[in-house]
Amino acid sequence: MSHSTARPDLVPADPLTNHEYDGIREYDNPTPGWWYWMFGASVAFSFAYLIFFHFSIAGWTPEDTWADEQRAEFVRLFGSVGQLKPDDETILRSMDNPQFMTIAKASFIGACSACHARDGGGLVGVNLCDENYKNIKHVSDIFKVITDGANAGAMPAWKRNFSDNERVILAAYVASLRGTQPSNPKAAEGQPIPAWKADAGK
Numbered sequence: 001m002s003h004s005t006a007r008p009d010l011v012p013a014d015p016l017t018n019h020e021y022d023g024i025r026e027y028d029n030p031t032p033g034w035w036y037w038m039f040g041a042s043v044a045f046s047f048a049y050l051i052f053f054h055f056s057i058a059g060w061t062p063e064d065t066w067a068d069e070q071r072a073e074f075v076r077l078f079g080s081v082g083q084l085k086p087d088d089e090t091i092l093r094s095m096d097n098p099q100f101m102t103i104a105k106a107s108f109i110g111a112c113s114a115c116h117a118r119d120g121g122g123l124v125g126v127n128l129c130d131e132n133y134k135n136i137k138h139v140s141d142i143f144k145v146i147t148d149g150a151n152a153g154a155m156p157a158w159k160r161n162f163s164d165n166e167r168v169i170l171a172a173y174v175a176s177l178r179g180t181q182p183s184n185p186k187a188a189e190g191q192p193i194p195a196w197k198a199d200a201g202k
């Protein structure tokens with residue numbers, strides 16, 4: 001039973017544990033302290049990682065960063081666009097500008113998706129993809145709602161967060177959501193209104 005006779009040089013300092021399975025015994029040789037420290041540190045790190053990157057507390061997800069960079073780029077581009085009028089015609093025309101739509105989509109995902117869902121299907125905020133609207137009769141009313149809010153602030157006012165031009169193209173982007181198929185549509189609210197093209201040349 002003694003393990004020290006054959007190779008006395010290999011005798012470990014650790015005593016044997018006193019359990020035995022199928023004649024096999026093991027030394028009491030626990031995982032070293034540094035290993036536990038690394039394990040504990042990585043568990044702690046994983047919580048911080050989860051909170052920052054998964055729940056986007058600090059706006060550090062790749063999507064958020066990308067949206068911010070696109071907005072910055074657009075603000076730069078707007079220098080050459082001049083002032084967009086918040087009227088029906090300009091908003092309808094902006095819907096056909098792919099660059100405007102890309103940027104406005106990034107703003108929408110950053111500022112609006114928390115309440116209206118990323119695809120506009122609605123969460124706390126209304127479904128922006130269906131044919132019914134509560135505060136909108138004409139496409140330019142979308143600009144007004146974005147600017148001043150609605151329903152006593154349930155829909156916040158965005159005039160301090162976005163420039164006039166940004167709100168014009170956001171309105172165009174919201175208008176473009178109409179008729180799309182969101183993954184989880186909220187039930188329609190408000191009344192059905194005429195198609196946007198009724199606002200053209202009005």
Ligand code: HEC
Pocket residue numbers: 108111112113114115116124125126132133134135136142145146150151154155156158170174189190
């Ligand atoms: C805090 C939640 C919240 C956020 C964020 C939010 N909305 Fe809203 N939004 C609402 C609610 C609630 C309504 C419905 C208001 C009502 O009942 O009249 C609404 C209504 C609207 C409407 C009018 C729809 C209609 O049928 O009359 C538009 C357009 C709109 N939001 C666009 C936006 C845009 C664009 C953004 C981002 C810049 C945004 N919202 C961000 C909550 C929000």
